[in-house]
Amino acid sequence: MHRDSTFSADWLVLREPADHAARSEPLVLEIAARLPSSRPRRIVDLGTGTGSNLRYLAPRLGGRQRWLLVDQDPAALNWIGDEMARWSRRHGLTIRGGAGTWSVSGEAVRVAIETCRMDLSPLDAGVLGEADLVTGSALLDLVSESWLRSLVATCRATGAAVIFALTYDGRFECSPPDEDDGRVRELVNQHQRTDKGFGPALGASASERCARCLLEAGYRVRADPSDWRLGVEAGELQRRLIDGWAVAAGAAAPDRFATIASWRARRQAAVDRGESRIVVGHQDVAGWIEPSGSA
Numbered sequence: 426m427h428r429d430s431t432f433s434a435d436w437l438v439l440r441e442p443a444d445h446a447a448r449s450e451p452l453v454l455e456i457a458a459r460l461p462s463s464r465p466r467r468i469v470d471l472g473t474g475t476g477s478n479l480r481y482l483a484p485r486l487g488g489r490q491r492w493l494l495v496d497q498d499p500a501a502l503n504w505i506g507d508e509m510a511r512w513s514r515r516h517g518l519t520i521r522g523g524a525g526t527w528s529v530s531g532e533a534v535r536v537a538i539e540t541c542r543m544d545l546s547p548l549d550a551g552v553l554g555e556a557d558l559v560t561g562s563a564l565l566d567l568v569s570e571s572w573l574r575s576l577v578a579t580c581r582a583t584g585a586a587v588i589f590a591l592t593y594d595g596r597f598e599c600s601p602p603d604e605d606d607g608r609v610r611e612l613v614n615q616h617q618r619t620d621k622g623f624g625p626a627l628g629a630s631a632s633e634r635c636a637r638c639l640l641e642a643g644y645r646v647r648a649d650p651s652d653w654r655l656g657v658e659a660g661e662l663q664r665r666l667i668d669g670w671a672v673a674a675g676a677a678a679p680d681r682f683a684t685i686a687s688w689r690a691r692r693q694a695a696v697d698r699g700e701s702r703i704v705v706g707h708q709d710v711a712g713w714i715e716p717s718g719s720a
Contacts, residue, residue: 440662447591447651456558457486460586474496480508480509483529483536488535492539493539495552496543502525518530518531526539550579553579569620569624570627577644581714587639595628595706599702600700603688616674632708636710639712644713671689
């Protein structure tokens, strides 16, 4: 899906339930089984936004964890404390700290959290440190192939496992169908390939390119679909999504403004009538290094 270089925190909060419902839990458990258990697991989350990726992964990874949450947007980082507090209360966890550093604890999980404001373009390899797991959510479709290859090479050098979730793969289907859905989708995917601050973006090819880069670097790779399936309960998310697509399509083809505006109006009317359903295609990709001598 189209995204700007920085995203409003309220949009990130709005999409979090759909993100969590879509993700591949078996893929996460595959990685969890390969992370160290005798010490805290060191995890770096790139483009963290409001920390949604942590809130999904931490309970599923379990045990002791140390997270570094990296983003360039101070507004999003400022939301993390409140979102973590709400999440902790819902799950019966204890949270302490503030000003960018927290600890969260419960019966099955203990998480130490730090935030770091940093522009990720170009990638500073030092931020990955000695991470056991490098992760990001809804990130890879924004980056260039050279940026991705640099990231994979850095992870390979330290032996870090990776999980990249919710990478848009070029698919979206709307119901009821509209005669201009295909045209708008084509323009959105065209716009996805423009520079989002990391060089020419991979867009819909990002998950496939990521898997290929990981395999070339010697990783074992697993990919699972993580499609959004948005019904009437997600009306506000659908409205924002349709608006975003219309903006992206208009940027790709300004001469088609009237057609795109009419499409947007029809799609929004379907949402208002409670008739709209939207599926958005995403992929989750994980990679890990097998120990020497493993089959």
